[in-house]
Amino acid sequence: DTQKAALQVKPAVMGGFWGSHMGLIDLMLERDGSEWKVVSATSEARPIFERVDNKNKPTVPDDKRIIAALEQDHQATLAYVRRPVGxxxxxxxxxxxxxxxxxxxxxxxxxxxxxxxxxxxxxxxxxxxxxxxxxxxxxxxxxxxxxxxxxxxxxxxxxxxxxxxxxxxxxxxxxxxxxxxxxxxxxxxxxxxxxxxxxxxxxxxxxxxxxxxxxxxxxxxxxxxxxxxxxxxxxxxxxxxxxxxxxxxxxxxxxxxxxxxxxxxxxxxxxxxxxxxxxxxxxxxxxxxxxxxxxxxxxxxxxxxxxxxxxxxxxxxAPLPGTSAVFETGAKAKDFIAQLKSLKIEPAGEGEAGFAKYRILL
CATH class of the missing domain: 3.90.780.10 (5'-Nucleotidase, C-terminal domain)
Incomplete structure (x- = not known):
């Protein structure tokens, strides 16, 4: 139920990919004798950053206590993944x-x-x-x-x-x-x-x-x-x-x-x-x-x-004479277009949201 953000009547939410959104379920509880019951619920995918000029801009500040606690492990992880293997x-x-x-x-x-x-x-x-x-x-x-x-x-x-x-x-x-x-x-x-x-x-x-x-x-x-x-x-x-x-x-x-x-x-x-x-x-x-x-x-x-x-x-x-097709890719694709030997390809303008458009002559 996408209107009520529920799965099988139960409130549900999914966090965003790469940590883009925090999944939040807010429950209104009421005491019923010796038990609690859920009166109502809302679900929200709350953004951690927003897209501005094709860049991620945080919507919340860093917590310096967490940064300090993780700093040593963070640096060790970076050293490991940056190690050349060839x-x-x-x-x-x-x-x-x-x-x-x-x-x-x-x-x-x-x-x-x-x-x-x-x-x-x-x-x-x-x-x-x-x-x-x-x-x-x-x-x-x-x-x-x-x-x-x-x-x-x-x-x-x-x-x-x-x-x-x-x-x-x-x-x-x-x-x-x-x-x-x-x-x-x-x-x-x-x-x-x-x-x-x-x-x-x-x-x-x-x-x-x-x-x-x-x-x-x-x-x-x-x-x-x-x-x-x-x-x-x-x-x-x-x-x-x-x-x-x-x-x-x-x-x-x-x-x-x-x-x-x-x-x-x-x-x-x-x-x-x-x-x-x-x-x-x-x-x-x-x-x-x-x-x-x-x-x-x-x-x-x-x-x-x-x-x-x-x-x-x-x-x-397969060749299709007199035919062309278009697709979108990253803006840096222009740096590698000369390396494509199997395609007749040319720039075809700007796409949406920072993409670049290219034309293939089939």
Whole structure:
């Protein structure tokens, strides 16, 4: 009951993400003999800061007593997360993660592949091709125009890895067929709106589709035909049977064999059925790792010393002559636009709330 802020008649509230709002429930109590009863209740998500000129401005002052009590632990935490674990030879950024193969997603797949290849080398799956699925976590959207990964070339610290991989997921490996690889990608491609050939400046991104469900699968190559409607909706329901947005899907330079077996590195959320991807569930899991994906990335960087996260452009949009689409991203995207080789892209003005708008010539 959103009018009364209640769940099953009980007062309820949720605090804001990143501590933006304090959840407050105010109860009016009345003594009834030997017991108390709730006469009325109000719920409120009280803001801790407000957005002014695209910056967070606190609505309450700091409590100096709490700052003093936590100072030593706070500084120790900062020292830990700022500790370098290796270097990156190229910048890591996610400004174009939803429209092109992306370095911030690439390094996650590289780490997952490195980790599982060693684990599976002496198992029955040692000769089964190993692919890796990863999605962009920081890709703007409702979290704002500053919500992007942006790590310059040079030292890479633990805090940067936490920025690359936000969630405490653990590594999983699933065994599926080539046909199921295609359906996995069909579900991922649901993040894009249908684009009508020959029309200009159509909205590209379906903002109801979460970026963490836009999996890119490394180890295969493919194109996405935006002239076709999505096969699956944002919740994994079959929306348009018989549709094929994923075209030219190839493995090892040849069209993928629908019956061939593949092992795909992913996380416990996806492997357990998170996102409702077709045929991807716990029954397909062949290995459950004790390590988090974030820890695996750290170990991969330490092992390599210097990583090269440059995207390999294994996916792209199928050409649609005379057609363009627009999307919004962070303002700092302009610093990296020259690095996009797989797209014909140009600035298209300012978006809302600090975002920048770009045009893709399909």
């Amino acid at each position: 270097k990156t030879s190229a910048p890591l950024y996610s400004y174009f993660a939803l429209v092109a193969d992306d370095p911030s997603v690439q390094v996650v797949s590289q780490a997952q592949t490195w980790y599982l290849r060693d684990i599976l080398k002496n198992t029955q799956w040692k000769d089964v091709p190993l692919l890796s699925a990863a999605a962009p976590f920081k890709a703007g959207g409702r979290n704002g125009a500053d919500y992007y990964t942006d790590v310059p070339a040079g030292d890479i610290a633990i805090k940067n890895v936490a920025d690359l991989y936000l969630y405490p997921n653990t590594v999983r490996a699933v065994e599926i067929t080539g046909a199921q690889v295609k359906e996995w990608l069909e579900m991922s491609a649901g993040i894009f709106n249908r684009i009508e050939p020959g029309k200009a400046d159509q909205a590209l991104i379906n903002t109801d589709f979460p970026s963490y469900n836009f999996d890119v699968i490394d180890g295969v190559t493919y194109k996405i035909d935006l002239s076709q409607p999505p096969k699956y909706d944002a919740k994994g329901g079959l929306a348009n049977a018989g549709v094929n947005r994923i075209v030219d899907l190839s493995f090892d330079g040849k069209p993928i064999d629908p019956k061939q077996k593949f092992v795909v590195a992913t996380n416990n959320y996806r492997a357990g059925g998170g996102g409702n991807f077709p045929d991807i569930n716990a029954s397909k899991i062949i290995y459950e790792a004790p390590d988090t994906n974030r820890d695996v990335i750290v170990r991969y960087i330490v092992s390599e010393g210097t990583i090269n996260p440059s995207a390999d452009d294994n996916w792209s949009f």
